[in-house]
Amino acid sequence: MSSPKTILFVEDNEKFRRLTTVTLEKSGYQVIEAASGEEAAHKMNHEEVDIILLDILLPDTTGLKLLEGWRSQYYNIPIIVCTAYGDIEDAVKAMKMGAYDYLTKPIKAEELKVVIERAIEWQNLQFENKELKAAVKNKFQLHGMVTRSKSMIEVFDLIERVAPQDVTVLMEGESGTGKSRCARAIHQESRRKEGPFVKVNCAAIPSNLLESELFGYEKGAFTGADSSKKGLCLTADKGTLFLDEIGEISIDLQAKLLQFTQDKTFTPLGSSKEVSSDVRLIAATNRNLWEMVQAGEFREDLYYRLNIIGVKLPPLKERTEDIPGLINRFLSEYEEEYQRSYSISNQLIQKLCKYPWPGNIRELQNAIARAVVLTTDGELSLQDFPQEIVHYFEDGVQEEQEETTTIQMDDDFSLPNHIEQVEIKAIEEALKSEEGNQARAAEKLGISRQSLLYKLKKYAIDLERE
Numbered sequence: 108m109s110s111p112k113t114i115l116f117v118e119d120n121e122k123f124r125r126l127t128t129v130t131l132e133k134s135g136y137q138v139i140e141a142a143s144g145e146e147a148a149h150k151m152n153h154e155e156v157d158i159i160l161l162d163i164l165l166p167d168t169t170g171l172k173l174l175e176g177w178r179s180q181y182y183n184i185p186i187i188v189c190t191a192y193g194d195i196e197d198a199v200k201a202m203k204m205g206a207y208d209y210l211t212k213p214i215k216a217e218e219l220k221v222v223i224e225r226a227i228e229w230q231n232l233q234f235e236n237k238e239l240k241a242a243v244k245n246k247f248q249l250h251g252m253v254t255r256s257k258s259m260i261e262v263f264d265l266i267e268r269v270a271p272q273d274v275t276v277l278m279e280g281e282s283g284t285g286k287s288r289c290a291r292a293i294h295q296e297s298r299r300k301e302g303p304f305v306k307v308n309c310a311a312i313p314s315n316l317l318e319s320e321l322f323g324y325e326k327g328a329f330t331g332a333d334s335s336k337k338g339l340c341l342t343a344d345k346g347t348l349f350l351d352e353i354g355e356i357s358i359d360l361q362a363k364l365l366q367f368t369q370d371k372t373f374t375p376l377g378s379s380k381e382v383s384s385d386v387r388l389i390a391a392t393n394r395n396l397w398e399m400v401q402a403g404e405f406r407e408d409l410y411y412r413l414n415i416i417g418v419k420l421p422p423l424k425e426r427t428e429d430i431p432g433l434i435n436r437f438l439s440e441y442e443e444e445y446q447r448s449y450s451i452s453n454q455l456i457q458k459l460c461k462y463p464w465p466g467n468i469r470e471l472q473n474a475i476a477r478a479v480v481l482t483t484d485g486e487l488s489l490q491d492f493p494q495e496i497v498h499y500f501e502d503g504v505q506e507e508q509e510e511t512t513t514i515q516m517d518d519d520f521s522l523p524n525h526i527e528q529v530e531i532k533a534i535e536e537a538l539k540s541e542e543g544n545q546a547r548a549a550e551k552l553g554i555s556r557q558s559l560l561y562k563l564k565k566y567a568i569d570l571e572r573e
C-alpha cells in the first residue's frame with residue numbers, strides 16, 4: 108500500500124478547520140493544519156506536503172499571495188483554493204495563477220474528497236510525465252553540472268523555473284554540495300546574466316569589516332578610511348549578489364541586510380544618504396538556519412525574506428548514482444587541462460561510490476585532481492587517492508560494515524517483518540540519541556516529522572520519553 112498523502116490545510120477558522128481535518132483523516136489522509144500565512148510558510152519549509160488546501164482570506168496575508176509564491180516553487184503540488192460563497196472573482200484569479208481547482212464555501216465533504224482524489228491522480232501523472240521528459244531530453248546537465256539522481260534533477264528543474272524571476276533564493280546544503288555552482292547557474296539562466304555576479308563569503312570576512320565591504324563607506328567614516336569606497340551591494344547593481352555562509356553574519360548586520368532585502372536600499376557607513384541598488388539576492392548556508400532562528404541567533408523576519416524559494420542540495424552520499432558521472436566529468440576536464448588521457452576501472456568507480464564523501468563533490472574533485480597527478484600510467488588506482496580513502500577500504504571499515512548487515516534468515520524469516528524491525532530499531536535509536544526530540548530524530552532519519560509521527564503510531568512506539 109502506498110503511504111498516506113499529506114494535506115496542508117491553511118484556514119484560520121478553527122472550527123471549520125478541525126471538522127474538515129477530522130473528515131479528511133477518516134478518509135486516510137494526514138493533515139497538517141496552519142491558521143495563518145506565516146504558519147503555512149513555515150510548515151511548507153519543514154514538512155513534506157502532497158496537496159495544499161488554501162483559504163483565500165487569512166489574518167496576515169491572502170491565499171492568492173501565498174499561491175503566487177508557491178506556484179513556481181512547488182509546481183508539483185496541486186493547490187486547491189477555498190473561496191467564500193459568491194466570490195467567483197477570487198476563484199477565477201486563483202485559477203489563472205495556477206491553482207489546481209477551487210471550492211466554494213460551505214464545502215461538502217463528498218465534493219472535497221472527489222477534488223482531492225482528482226488532484227492526486229493529476230499529481231501522479233505529473234511525476235510520470237516529468238520522468239519521461241527527463242529521459243527524453245536527457246536533462247541531466249545544467250551549466251556544466253552533471254547529475255543522474257532524481258533529487259538533483261528536481262533541483263535543476265527548480266533552478267530553471269525560478270532563475271528568470273527576480274525572487275530571492277536560499278540554498279541549504281553541506282559544504283561542497285554545489286551551492287555556489289547552483290547560484291551561478293541561477294544567475295546565468297536569469298535576465299541578469301550580462302550583469303555582474305558578486306560572491307561574498309560572509310564567513311571569510313571579519314564581521315566588523317563585512318558591513319563596510321557590503322555597504323561601502325564615505326571618506327573619514329572611520330580611522331583609516333582615507334577615501335570613500337563603493338560596497339559590494341552596489342558593485343552587484345543590475346546583477347546578482349551571492350551571500351555565501353549567510354548564517355555567519357552578526358545580528359547587527361542582519362538588521363541592515365533585512366532593510367536591503369525589503370527595498371534594496373542601504374546607507375553606506377559615515378553617510379546620511381540612502382543608496383539603492385538593483386540586485387537579485389541569493390544566499391547559501393551549510394548550517395540549519397531554521398534552528399538558528401529558534402535559538403535566537405538568526406532573525407526570523409530575515410529568514411523568511413531570504414527563503415522565498417528554498418533549494419536544498421542533498422549530500423553526495425545520498426545521491427551516489429551521481430558519482431560515476433562526476434568522476435568521468437572531472438577526468439575529462441583534467442584530460443583537457445593536462446593534454447593526457449586517463450582511465451579508471453568500473454570496479455574502482457563502484458568502490459568509490461561506497462565511500463561516504465564527507466566533503467561532498469569538492470572532496471571527490473580534489474581526490475581526482477590528486478589521483479591524475481600521481482598516476483604513472485594514466486590508469487587510476489586506489490593507491491593514487493588520498494590516505495583517508497585508501498584507509499577506509501584497506502582497514503576493512505567497509506567490509507566490516509557489510510558484515511554487520513549480514514541477515515540471519517531462519518525458518519520464520521519474512522522480509523516485511525525484517526524491514527519493520529530495522530525501521531523500529533532505527534527510530535528508537537534516533538529518538539534515544541536526540542533525547543526524545545521528534546523534530547531532530549526525524550531529521551536524523553531523513554524523513555518528515557509527519558512521517559515519523561505516523562510510524563510511531565503504526566508501531567506503537569513508546570512516546571513517554573518525550
Ligand SMILES: Nc1ncnc2c1ncn2[C@@H]1O[C@H](COP(=O)(O)OP(=O)(O)OP(=O)(O)O)[C@@H](O)[C@H]1O
Nearest residue numbers: 251252253281282283284285286287288393468469
Ligand atoms: N553537479 C555538479 N557537476 C559537476 N561539478 C560540480 C557539481 N556540483 C558541484 N560541482 C563542483 O564541486 C565543487 C564544490 O561546489 P561548490 O563550491 O558549488 O559547493 P558549495 O556547496 O558552495 O561549497 P561551500 O559551502 O564549501 O562553499 C566545485 O568545484 C563545483 O564546480
